[in-house]
Amino acid sequence: MKNTLECPTIIEVIRIATNMYNQGWDERNGGNISIILDDDEVNEYIPTTPIRKIDIGGICVKQLANKYILVTGTGKYFKNIQYNPEINLGIIRISSDGTSADLVWGLIDGKNPTSELPTHLENHAVRIDVDPKHRVVIHCHATHSMALSFVLPEDEDEITKTLWKMQTESIVVFPEGIGYVPWMVCGGKEIGDATAEKMKQYRYVIWGMHGVFGTGQTIDEAFGLIETVEKAATIYFLVKDNIRQSITNEQLKQVAEAFNLNYKKIL
Numbered sequence: 001m002k003n004t005l006e007c008p009t010i011i012e013v014i015r016i017a018t019n020m021y022n023q024g025w026d027e028r029n030g031g032n033i034s035i036i037l038d039d040d041e042v043n044e045y046i047p048t049t050p051i052r053k054i055d056i057g058g059i060c061v062k063q064l065a066n067k068y069i070l071v072t073g074t075g076k077y078f079k080n081i082q083y084n085p086e087i088n089l090g091i092i093r094i095s096s097d098g099t100s101a102d103l104v105w106g107l108i109d110g111k112n113p114t115s116e117l118p119t120h121l122e123n124h125a126v127r128i129d130v131d132p133k134h135r136v137v138i139h140c141h142a143t144h145s146m147a148l149s150f151v152l153p154e155d156e157d158e159i160t161k162t163l164w165k166m167q168t169e170s171i172v173v174f175p176e177g178i179g180y181v182p183w184m185v186c187g188g189k190e191i192g193d194a195t196a197e198k199m200k201q202y203r204y205v206i207w208g209m210h211g212v213f214g215t216g217q218t219i220d221e222a223f224g225l226i227e228t229v230e231k232a233a234t235i236y237f238l239v240k241d242n243i244r245q246s247i248t249n250e251q252l253k254q255v256a257e258a259f260n261l262n263y264k265k266i267l
């Protein structure tokens, strides 16, 4: 078996975690990442002997049975992941009945995966049902995107339309719109259930007054979604008190037609 630290997904997670920290979206231990590893990568790089049991918070994720998932640890600082991946990251294998997991690599200080593991796993399960190639869930505290939840109505269609109108290409990147979960206590099954319900329809969900979740087949896709929404939200705060002209519903429909988009019909 090759050196686990040379596993391409681990290298990519270290790069993206560092990038997100540098954007200011992952202060302290804010945010968490999880990625389903593909079979080839597991066979080449990942040890399969169980080290210890991992509690997955009372959920059942049959879609993830026997899958290996790379996760960030709870309480781990994103700025430190690059310096010591074996302490800050872990790889778990979901049991064949989907109700528990074993740690097979990492988290060598005895800590657990992220406290948002129920949300991550439930999101993966739902997204795999929609898209069998789905692999990545990223949570972070993207500054302007979460700030939106303090000033816009708590209404997915209003939030979506606002963001579509803040740059021409928003509708191209997230034509299905974005989901919204009003404020809840984080870190358990309840908020996981609420988020996964939204993920049946959306690849991106805002947690009110907390942060955001982006998903995708690749890290680039999930991150690209998060940075595109964040860009639109940033423009919103730059212009909101001084708007003279804006993108109209008609113009958005023209973009949708030009790009042949299956967009949410809220215009």
Ligand code: 13P
Pocket (backbone or CB within 6 Å): 029, 030, 031, 032, 072, 073, 074, 075, 076, 113, 114, 115, 116, 186, 187
């Ligand atoms: P963890 O440190 O447990 O990953 O929690 C961080 C966070 O952002 C909670 O929502």
Ligand code: ZN
Pocket (backbone or CB within 6 Å): 030, 031, 139, 140, 141, 186, 210, 211
């Ligand atoms: Zn958070």
